[in-house]
Amino acid sequence: MPRTISSLEELRSLLGETIGPSEPITVDQARIDLFADATGDHQWIHVDPERAKDGPYGTTIAHGYLTLSLIPVFNADLVQLAFGTARVNYGVNKVRFPAPVPMGSQVRASVTFTDVTENAAGTLVTAKFVLDAGGPKPACIAETLVLVTR
Numbered sequence: 001m002p003r004t005i006s007s008l009e010e011l012r013s014l015l016g017e018t019i020g021p022s023e024p025i026t027v028d029q030a031r032i033d034l035f036a037d038a039t040g041d042h043q044w045i046h047v048d049p050e051r052a053k054d055g056p057y058g059t060t061i062a063h064g065y066l067t068l069s070l071i072p073v074f075n076a077d078l079v080q081l082a083f084g085t086a087r088v089n090y091g092v093n094k095v096r097f098p099a100p101v102p103m104g105s106q107v108r109a110s111v112t113f114t115d116v117t118e119n120a121a122g123t124l125v126t127a128k129f130v131l132d133a134g135g136p137k138p139a140c141i142a143e144t145l146v147l148v149t150r
Contacts, residue, residue, distance in 0.1 A: 002080045008123060011081070012116055020110030021132070022077040025070055027062045027105050035066040049103070062101040067140045068092075071129050074109035084122060084148035091145045093126070099137040107133050114143070122149040 003019055005011050029049065036042045044051045045061055052060040081087060101107060108131070115126035124147055131140040 002076060002078055004080045004082050006082050008083060008116065008118075011083075011113060011123075011125065015113050015116065018110050018112045019078050020074075021108040022074045022110070024106035024108050025073060027066070027070075027101050027103065027107055027133075029060060029103050032060060032062050032066065032103060035063055035069070039063070039065065052103075057100055057102050060103040062103070062105075064097040064140070067097065067101050067107070067131060067133075068095060068142060070107060070131065071109070071142060071144060074129065074131070075111065075127075078109065078111050081125070081146075081148055084150060086149045088147045088149065089144075090124060090147045093143040093145065095140070095142045097140055099133065099135045099139050101133045101139045105133040105139075107131055107139060122147050124148075 005014065032046055036047050041063055045055055046063055047060065049060050110130050112128045113125060114128050117124045124145060127144050127146070129142045129144060130138050133139040
């Protein structure tokens with residue numbers, strides 16, 4: 001059940017607090033293959049399980065951008081911004097993929113709101129997502145921007 005944030009004041013009070021982890025998402029081969037089809041990235045390390053057995057990870061791995069694309073699912077599991085009229089993806093300041101996501105991994109995420117800035121269009125919310133696939137390093141760290149319109 002996501003944490004409901006009812007006001008801008010409540011959101012400001014949460015700056016620096018980590019929320020999570022989320023429920024896990026299993027990154028199976030079917031998801032990886034669908035992402036490869038959607039993006040045209042059919043590199044063997046992602047889509048050829050037989051060849052990947054002899055590769056550096058012993059199995060296929062998720063595309064980095066597939067891992068990144070799970071953030072909206074994790075966000076919906078973690079928080080609900082229940083103020084403003086709409087939420088618009090505004091961009092990403094920084095993304096890193098410190099570790100691979102091997103096929104079959106259970107990925108979880110946590111989020112920390114790091115900045116809230118009001119402007120003429122609404123409120124720009126900066127959030128740091130950390131996605132963990134069970135290894136010693138995170139699978140993805142991304143600083144995202146969402147515009148909450150008035």
